[in-house]
Amino acid sequence: MNILGIDIGYSNLKLAFSKSGEKPKTILRPAGAAPADRFGNRFDGKVQADFLHVLVGDEEFVAGVSPDRAEMWTRSLHADYASSHSYKALFHAGLLLSEMDMIDTLVTGLPVSQYLDENRKKVLVEQMQGTHQVTPKRAVTVENVKVVPQPIGGLLDYIAQEDADIEDARVLVIDPGFFSVDWVVIAHKDLHRQSSGTSLNASSVVLEEASRLIAKDHGSAVNTETLENAIRSGKSTVLVLGQRVDLAPYIEQAAQTVGPVVLEAIQKSLRIESRMPDLVVLVGGGATFFRDAVQNTFDKLKVVTPKDAVYSNARGFWLMGNTL
Amino acid sequence: MTGFRVIMTVTEEASPELYKALKAVPSRLRAERVRTLSAIGLTAVSGTGVQTRIIASGSEHPVQDKAAPSGSARAVSFARSLADGV
Numbered sequence: 001m002n003i004l005g006i007d008i009g010y011s012n013l014k015l016a017f018s019k020s021g022e023k024p025k026t027i028l029r030p031a032g033a034a035p036a037d038r039f040g041n042r043f044d045g046k047v048q049a050d051f052l053h054v055l056v057g058d059e060e061f062v063a064g065v066s067p068d069r070a071e072m073w074t075r076s077l078h079a080d081y082a083s084s085h086s087y088k089a090l091f092h093a094g095l096l097l098s099e100m101d102m103i104d105t106l107v108t109g110l111p112v113s114q115y116l117d118e119n120r121k122k123v124l125v126e127q128m129q130g131t132h133q134v135t136p137k138r139a140v141t142v143e144n145v146k147v148v149p150q151p152i153g154g155l156l157d158y159i160a161q162e163d164a165d166i167e168d169a170r171v172l173v174i175d176p177g178f179f180s181v182d183w184v185v186i187a188h189k190d191l192h193r194q195s196s197g198t199s200l201n202a203s204s205v206v207l208e209e210a211s212r213l214i215a216k217d218h219g220s221a222v223n224t225e226t227l228e229n230a231i232r233s234g235k236s237t238v239l240v241l242g243q244r245v246d247l248a249p250y251i252e253q254a255a256q257t258v259g260p261v262v263l264e265a266i267q268k269s270l271r272i273e274s275r276m277p278d279l280v281v282l283v284g285g286g287a288t289f290f291r292d293a294v295q296n297t298f299d300k301l302k303v304v305t306p307k308d309a310v311y312s313n314a315r316g317f318w319l320m321g322n323t324l
Numbered sequence: 325m326t327g328f329r330v331i332m333t334v335t336e337e338a339s340p341e342l343y344k345a346l347k348a349v350p351s352r353l354r355a356e357r358v359r360t361l362s363a364i365g366l367t368a369v370s371g372t373g374v375q376t377r378i379i380a381s382g383s384e385h386p387v388q389d390k391a392a393p394s395g396s397a398r399a400v401s402f403a404r405s406l407a408d409g410v
Contacts, residue, residue: 166402
């Protein structure tokens, strides 16, 4: 049985896939996708090696590249992301990268607030199920689709990595992504819907704030994509008007501003819980931005983060796929 | 039939649980008891999760493999219990 866990984020596309019983392979690509004619050509006329060419309907898209590579194309940074062409292109890129022609079970996630909307969930299942013409010569069939709240993937990944016994624990899972920060409360294996939620003060807001702070000190702002690319590739500096500027102090300061706002929303939603969580699991690509704020807020609790947290959800979705 | 002979000494200091378990068994039945306990141990080590029926002390007891599942197995088991709820 072929299983694919796919996490189509606003910043990165993450995949975990294998046949059941085998160790999953993971892939991470930037989540930029736009029609092929919006990308520049190489001076030597050769094909860009890092481009993934996929079809969305009849139109050729390039996917899996940095979001600022396309010209005359606005990045989808809104709640309707799943119905955008970019999302569909990234989905097709994910199917292509899985190297499978037939996927028996595909598991993906939605932000918590969208997951709670039954109609939105149904639409996404219908969108992903069936046969997809991903390139002119390649079709991939997806048999079964399951949609789960985004942070559930991270929780399963944590359990797998640490062999954690949390059956009788009350666990708060916080998943800071690029567009939204999602959280869920799981107690005695039940998802507490009323205490789970979404905040839009996410990583993109941290980067915007960092950009504003850089502009204040250095006379010119850096766009969020430049900051995002630097972080993705592990660079510690960015160029501002020809001068190298250290990123860390600005990211830290921005996180100190944005983090508490998100944590206040989380605390508010936990008010209806009869008791405090026993454990906080912090997952997702933006985990490092929010770690201090989470630990300061839940100072008496253990805050844990799985290794390679950016892959957490995809790996957890793959684990969920093994149950179906 | 192939087999080999094992001569072992069980001391209270080194193996207090095993010593206690074997002390209560008549000496001529101790070897069989050691074989039975070893079979239970091997089931646990193999982590198969298979329910093994062992005849012990004259009555039949189902012995569940108590070995902790590996991380992935535990996560899949947890996911399975969540699946209907999510």
